[in-house]
Amino acid sequence: ACSSLTDESSDENETATGADSEGTEDTAAEEQDSGENANSEEEEISIRLGSHLPPSHSVIAVTEKFEDIVESQSNGRIGVNIHPSGELGGQSELIQSLQVGSLEMTINDAGVLSNFAPKVGVLDLPYTFSSYEHVHDVLDSPVAETLEEELAAVDIKSIGWVDSAFRDLLINEEISRIKGVDGMSLRVPDAPQYSRTVESWGASATSIPWGDLYNSLETGVADGFEGSAESIYSDGLHEVVEYRVPTEHIFTVLSLNISQQFYDELSSEDQTLIEEAGREAALYGRELAMERDEEYKEQLAEEGLETLDIDKEEFRESAMEFVNSYAEEEGMTDLLEQIAELE
Amino acid sequence: MEKVFNKGVRVVLVSLFSIITLLAVLQIFTRFFGFPMSWPNEAMRFLFIWFVMLGSAYALREKKHIVVDFIGDSVPRKVTRIIDILVNVTILIFIGILIKYGFQVVEVTSIQTSSVLRISMGYVFLSVPIGGILMLLYTVLNIIDLVKEKGVSS
Amino acid sequence: MTLLLMFGLLFLFLVLRMPVAFAIGVSSIATLFITTDVTLAQVMPRIVNTLNSFTFLAIPFFMLAGSIMEHGGISNRLVRFANSLLGHIKGGLGHATIFTSTTFAGISGSASADTSAVGSVMIPSMIRRGYPRGYAAALTACAGAIGPIIPPSIIMIIYGSLTGLSISKLFLAGALPGLVMAAGLLVINYAGAVKHNLPYEERATLKEVWQSFLSAFWALLAPIIILGGILFGIFTATEASVVAVVYSLIVSIFIYKELKLKDLYKVLVQSTHTSVMVLFIAATASIFGWILANEQIPLQISAWLNDFTGNPYLLMLLIVIILLIIGCVIETIAATIIFIPVLSVIAETAGFDPFHFATVVAITLIVGGVTPPVGVLLFITNGIAKANFKETLRYLWPFFMLIVLVIIFVAYFPDVSTLLPSLID
Ligand code: NA
Ligand code: NA
Numbered sequence: 001a002c003s004s005l006t007d008e009s010s011d012e013n014e015t016a017t018g019a020d021s022e023g024t025e026d027t028a029a030e031e032q033d034s035g036e037n038a039n040s041e042e043e044e045i046s047i048r049l050g051s052h053l054p055p056s057h058s059v060i061a062v063t064e065k066f067e068d069i070v071e072s073q074s075n076g077r078i079g080v081n082i083h084p085s086g087e088l089g090g091q092s093e094l095i096q097s098l099q100v101g102s103l104e105m106t107i108n109d110a111g112v113l114s115n116f117a118p119k120v121g122v123l124d125l126p127y128t129f130s131s132y133e134h135v136h137d138v139l140d141s142p143v144a145e146t147l148e149e150e151l152a153a154v155d156i157k158s159i160g161w162v163d164s165a166f167r168d169l170l171i172n173e174e175i176s177r178i179k180g181v182d183g184m185s186l187r188v189p190d191a192p193q194y195s196r197t198v199e200s201w202g203a204s205a206t207s208i209p210w211g212d213l214y215n216s217l218e219t220g221v222a223d224g225f226e227g228s229a230e231s232i233y234s235d236g237l238h239e240v241v242e243y244r245v246p247t248e249h250i251f252t253v254l255s256l257n258i259s260q261q262f263y264d265e266l267s268s269e270d271q272t273l274i275e276e277a278g279r280e281a282a283l284y285g286r287e288l289a290m291e292r293d294e295e296y297k298e299q300l301a302e303e304g305l306e307t308l309d310i311d312k313e314e315f316r317e318s319a320m321e322f323v324n325s326y327a328e329e330e331g332m333t334d335l336l337e338q339i340a341e342l343e
Numbered sequence: 344m345e346k347v348f349n350k351g352v353r354v355v356l357v358s359l360f361s362i363i364t365l366l367a368v369l370q371i372f373t374r375f376f377g378f379p380m381s382w383p384n385e386a387m388r389f390l391f392i393w394f395v396m397l398g399s400a401y402a403l404r405e406k407k408h409i410v411v412d413f414i415g416d417s418v419p420r421k422v423t424r425i426i427d428i429l430v431n432v433t434i435l436i437f438i439g440i441l442i443k444y445g446f447q448v449v450e451v452t453s454i455q456t457s458s459v460l461r462i463s464m465g466y467v468f469l470s471v472p473i474g475g476i477l478m479l480l481y482t483v484l485n486i487i488d489l490v491k492e493k494g495v496s497s
Numbered sequence: 498m499t500l501l502l503m504f505g506l507l508f509l510f511l512v513l514r515m516p517v518a519f520a521i522g523v524s525s526i527a528t529l530f531i532t533t534d535v536t537l538a539q540v541m542p543r544i545v546n547t548l549n550s551f552t553f554l555a556i557p558f559f560m561l562a563g564s565i566m567e568h569g570g571i572s573n574r575l576v577r578f579a580n581s582l583l584g585h586i587k588g589g590l591g592h593a594t595i596f597t598s599t600t601f602a603g604i605s606g607s608a609s610a611d612t613s614a615v616g617s618v619m620i621p622s623m624i625r626r627g628y629p630r631g632y633a634a635a636l637t638a639c640a641g642a643i644g645p646i647i648p649p650s651i652i653m654i655i656y657g658s659l660t661g662l663s664i665s666k667l668f669l670a671g672a673l674p675g676l677v678m679a680a681g682l683l684v685i686n687y688a689g690a691v692k693h694n695l696p697y698e699e700r701a702t703l704k705e706v707w708q709s710f711l712s713a714f715w716a717l718l719a720p721i722i723i724l725g726g727i728l729f730g731i732f733t734a735t736e737a738s739v740v741a742v743v744y745s746l747i748v749s750i751f752i753y754k755e756l757k758l759k760d761l762y763k764v765l766v767q768s769t770h771t772s773v774m775v776l777f778i779a780a781t782a783s784i785f786g787w788i789l790a791n792e793q794i795p796l797q798i799s800a801w802l803n804d805f806t807g808n809p810y811l812l813m814l815l816i817v818i819i820l821l822i823i824g825c826v827i828e829t830i831a832a833t834i835i836f837i838p839v840l841s842v843i844a845e846t847a848g849f850d851p852f853h854f855a856t857v858v859a860i861t862l863i864v865g866g867v868t869p870p871v872g873v874l875l876f877i878t879n880g881i882a883k884a885n886f887k888e889t890l891r892y893l894w895p896f897f898m899l900i901v902l903v904i905i906f907v908a909y910f911p912d913v914s915t916l917l918p919s920l921i922d
Contacts, residue, residue: 048791081793083790083791087790087838088787088790088791089542089543089546089787090546092455092464092546093542093543093546095455096448096451096452096455096542096546097539097542099451100447100448100451100538100539100542102538102539103539112458115455115456115457115458115464116454116455118456154454183377185374185377185379190381190384190385190458190459191458191459192458192459192461195381204377204378204379205379205381206374206379206381207379207381207384207551208733209551209552209733210661212663212664212665212733212734214663215663215665215666215730215733216730216733218730219729219730219731220730221730221731221732221733353766356765356766356769357762357765357766357769360557360561360765360768360769361765363554363557364558364561364739364742367554367558367735367736367739368739368743371732371736371739371740384551387554388549388550388551388554389549391548391553391554391557392545392548392549394557394769394773395548395772395773395776395777395780396544398769398770398772398773398776398777399518399773399776399777399780401769401773402770402773402774402777403516405770407770407771407773407774408516408517408518408519408774408777409516409517409518409774409778409828409873410514410515410516410517411511411512411514411517411828411870411871412514412876413511413512413870413871414512414514423514426513426514427514429513430510430513430514430515433510433515433523434515434516434519434523436523437519437522437523437526440526440537440540441541444537444538444540444541445541447538447541448538448541448542451538452542467545467549468541468542468545470545471541471544471545
């Protein structure tokens, strides 16, 4: 739900631009050849895909994979332009654009999507998932279909669920039991499932803009925060915290979305092509996410971030009371049970 | 009549500004003393959006928006008056778009809930068309003033 | 095509005296309508989502703090202290203006707030003592430009929110360059005073200096609290703006006892005007910026600049020149929102330190406030001084040359801007 917009490397951006102009030339040539015979199916299609993440992020690599597949499968007729770093707006704004049909595609966190389709929030609850395998089993199960229907009801068509990583707790004080977290002030994204999770551990939740986090940690405005290895490493936050507590409390799942309006206007061949590309890219992302997460954790350890040996179960148990009452409030108890059965 | 109405708008703006300030103080105060609250953050952002939209409308009437005057001294008032009328009519079209599409977006966002207060985002986005209506009113008044001005030099 | 159309329309509406915020909005929507099939419904979320920012909340708070200081006796006391300290040097009131502006800059985030607060007191006194009206106007406008270079700074707040860079660090990056600029302005004012034979005041006795210092003590403490708070990480930028409001309220109401409840209402109305004026520009300029991003224009410009030169020194110079030209005709806040997304791509590619680059860009854009024809700070001081605009421009150029020199200095000696931010690393 949170990410900084630093870290822009334009190399990857330029690749996107290059591929786009190639696509345009191809189509121009095609049109000349086929002359008046060009029917609507041969029409050049351009897709803009918006993300809040920086170009270096592994999730953007997944969208680039999607771009490659679509462009090669369509022989360059369908072009994909990736707009990273919130160029076209933050997460909520991207989704709104998708809904009104002024943007073709986005990739978004389940947490943010839950503001539009509340049941999707089940993916963003703490301790919904126990392992990567569990995540994949759920995303391949009817549960995912139910969530896709929820999204479709608000004009968001999900064509692939993309893995990110488990989130851990990062603090400055060595602890051995959950008791140690008591009274700490922890930075969390602005969403109840995050603040209530750390509150269930006895800490207090504080919302500080991601960009100010580095300074806040160093000077003690916050005692710690939670996030994935990738987000910690890419913003250098390991320089200002000492310990990683592998709480693995929330797994961030993203959905690759297409605007329902735009989708409906495509020919059925193109619809299939794009949906299959979405699925394939998402599968590619599963491997990538695991590899990258490992790599980032190794990097963090090399640079001196110590991983504490704690009982994750303690943290899970503390959070369960809130999880159950929250799931009941939001009418997602059924879903949560189905997910648990897939473990 | 207009004076009373404007006074009302001013009171609304000053109240919004004061509430936002108090919420900000509350948030910092609670964070300093170790029991931070997250709802004031979202509440003040939403009130702030309303504050800016309504305030921008009011500033139109009070002529507080920045205007760049390259031509004022070198062109007779007769000409600038006509330009001013045309410019205000153009602004009117812009405001019309703001209102029309603003309402459309309110409809779309009404199903979206805010992440902390869990209120419909439609209430936040409503600030655009409502601010737009106030802008419309003030721009019409500005145009009436310009048309009436006849021969008066300022 | 899109670029030409959009800027063409913008200039047309600006020349026709449409308010800047609306000229940006109208030219954006017209361009959207003519060149793309993007629906206009896209534009509305943009306005709200831009304003839905905790960071932007700092803008009205810093405006409010500035307004409270102006009406609560704080700026008067700063002026008196500056006069007792520097008034006896040739061009003394001019030196005092620069000193006051610099101190006030440590509390105010906006160049126009700084300029009008200091200008409303200093310009009439300078004119009374025989300073040419144009000289007083030119000097005060340039001194006011220090406002957002020395932290806090609205430009840096916007810069940070657009790029994700730490706002506290951006603030600190501007501190030393701001002081360098203040020192430079003192030198130019001295030279100007000699050339135009400007008067000096009677030397204040040590006792008088001490008394005016005591009277200004709480005012002088304000920048220390705000900057110290940010430097030592006691609070974030937005929190600092709230602290500035609370502090100036306490000093004005309880210590100086110059602010009454009735004044507070007036102060709130005044700062409502100054802040919505900036914020509505930010809102409409975000539409303008969105269209540029949608057309991938930042990447194209970046690629073009890279082709043009691979030499970072030359690239920096080129950017400064382009921004100085842009600053002549586009208002500072609007230029920041429109061009930062373009520039940050370039900075990244060329490998500049982000805080160094931000400082150079910010100072250059801020200086746009004193360059004709669109120089908002000049408009303010010229209005107060009732000076002839052409005469003001004649006195402006030595100050302007100095500012350009400072920009070059900051551009080629990165340490000036990166030293303080590196201290909180
Ligand atoms: Na400042
Ligand atoms: Na200018």
